[in-house]
Structure formats: structure tokens, C-alpha cells
Amino acid sequence: MEEPLPVPASEGQSTKYKFIQLHKEGDIVRLTLNRPPYNVMNISMLEEIGHALDVVDMMQQTKILLFEGSDKSFSGGLDIADHTEEKAYQMLEAFHRIFRSLIELEAVSISVVRGMALGGGCELAACCDFCFAAEDAKLGQPEIKVGIFPSVATVLYSRLIGLHKAFEIILTGRVLTAQEAEAIGLISRSVAPAQLDGEVQRWIQFLTGFSAPVLRYTRRAISDVVNMPFEDALRHVEGIYLNQLMSTEDAKEGLKAFLEQRKPVWKHR
Numbered sequence: 001m002e003e004p005l006p007v008p009a010s011e012g013q014s015t016k017y018k019f020i021q022l023h024k025e026g027d028i029v030r031l032t033l034n035r036p037p038y039n040v041m042n043i044s045m046l047e048e049i050g051h052a053l054d055v056v057d058m059m060q061q062t063k064i065l066l067f068e069g070s071d072k073s074f075s076g077g078l079d080i081a082d083h084t085e086e087k088a089y090q091m092l093e094a095f096h097r098i099f100r101s102l103i104e105l106e107a108v109s110i111s112v113v114r115g116m117a118l119g120g121g122c123e124l125a126a127c128c129d130f131c132f133a134a135e136d137a138k139l140g141q142p143e144i145k146v147g148i149f150p151s152v153a154t155v156l157y158s159r160l161i162g163l164h165k166a167f168e169i170i171l172t173g174r175v176l177t178a179q180e181a182e183a184i185g186l187i188s189r190s191v192a193p194a195q196l197d198g199e200v201q202r203w204i205q206f207l208t209g210f211s212a213p214v215l216r217y218t219r220r221a222i223s224d225v226v227n228m229p230f231e232d233a234l235r236h237v238e239g240i241y242l243n244q245l246m247s248t249e250d251a252k253e254g255l256k257a258f259l260e261q262r263k264p265v266w267k268h269r
Helices: 043-058 088-104 120-127 142-146 151-161 163-172 178-183 193-207 212-224 230-247 249-259
Strands: 014-016 020-025 028-033 064-068 108-113 116-118 130-134 138-140 175-177 189-191
Touching: 020 043, 028 043, 043 088, 064 193, 088 120, 088 151, 108 116, 108 120, 108 193, 116 120, 120 130, 120 138, 120 151, 130 178, 130 193, 138 178, 142 163, 151 163, 175 178, 178 189, 189 193, 212 230, 212 249, 230 249
Parallel strands: 028 064, 064 108, 108 130, 116 138, 130 189
Antiparallel strands: 014 020, 020 028, 138 175
């Protein structure tokens, strides 16, 4: 009999799953991968992450979802022990559910990489809206070396970094330094290890200074249209802007505050 998954964390409290931890603090939710030593993701862990993302999506005032691992490893990828012919469908289903949820999530997602982010771990880190990595971190897609290919990277990376770089990373299995990953656009920033926490906090402070609904509608507009033809995308964004964004109190307040040359007072509605 399967054990029920945990209920959402209350304010300032942590929800402990078996392989992850979910902690809510104000408008920030921290999702910590916790399967030592390298946070290799088995099916149960993937299902916990998927459930946690559903929980975060229900927290309407959440502005930031912060993905973290340990100092040793963000994630070493998917567990080969669960990658058998019998379990491959179940594993891919649980893994792909995470990315579908991340793409549709209205909160801004930030991943913080220390140590390694390989295979599925690299895909998870790179799929977040922002990815910050310590300069000594290693990122890559080594799947081809064991006779498989990274399913999400084959779809995502050409859109993030261009076709030629996607071929290079996926077909060679080469592991990149954080500086190389930043140079090609796979991650947002590579930062000296001692400065990583401060840099992440600086960005969080900056982003959380905005209105929650405005941040969510803006993120949705960017994410929704990335693969649409231009005219369809523009019409979709027009709908979000006119029918949703402009109906919020905060959009009206922001424009009024600008005209009155004062700082806006967000009501987050």
C-alpha cells in the first residue's frame, strides 16, 4: 500500500518527504533535493518533486520557487537502477511531469547548482527560469556514454542555446564547467562559490520587490508563447495583458505611482 504524500508546508514550516524537503517562507518556497550522496533521482523521488510542484502551484502568493541540492551535488541525474526496460515508461512519465509542471508554473523558478548537475539533474537545473551555479560546478548530459539520450534536453536545449551547441552537448556527452555553461546560455550566471548564496539572495530580493500577480502574468506571457508563431504569440500576449494583467489593482497602482513620481504600494491583487 502506498503511503500518502505530505500536505503542504504551513508558513515558516518545512514539509518533509522522503527524498526532498519543501519549506515555505513568505512568498518564497524552497525545494531541496535530499537523497545523499549525489541526489540521484529514482522514481519515488521524481514523484515527490512532481507532487511538490503541484503544491507550489496552489500557493497563489508564491513569487519564487527555489530549487537546491547539497554542497556536493545538485543532482547526479536519474537512477540507473530504475531505468530498466520494465520501469522506463514509469520513470519517463514521472520525469516529464516535472518539466510540464515547471513550464506551466506561474511562480518564477530559480535553481542553485553546487557540485554537479548531470543528466536529468542538468535538465532540471537548466529548465528553471534562472540558474545560478558555483564556478567549480560541473554540468552536462553524459547519457550517450551509457547508450541512451536525454529526453528533455533533446527538446529544450536547441531552444535555449541553439542547435549546434545542443548537438555538441548531447552527442559528445562532454561535461562543462559552469563558466562554459554560462557562456553558451545554458545557465544564467556562474558565481564564485563563496559568493553564490549572496548572489542568489540579491536576485530574490530584486524579484520579490514586484507585485505577485504582475510577476506571474509576465512570467506566463514569456513562457506560453516561446514556441508559437509570432502572430499567434502576439495575440496571446494581448489577451493576457488586456484581460488579466490590466484587471489587477497592482497594474493600476504601478502606473498611477509612476505618474505621481512615487514608489508603488503593492496589494498583490
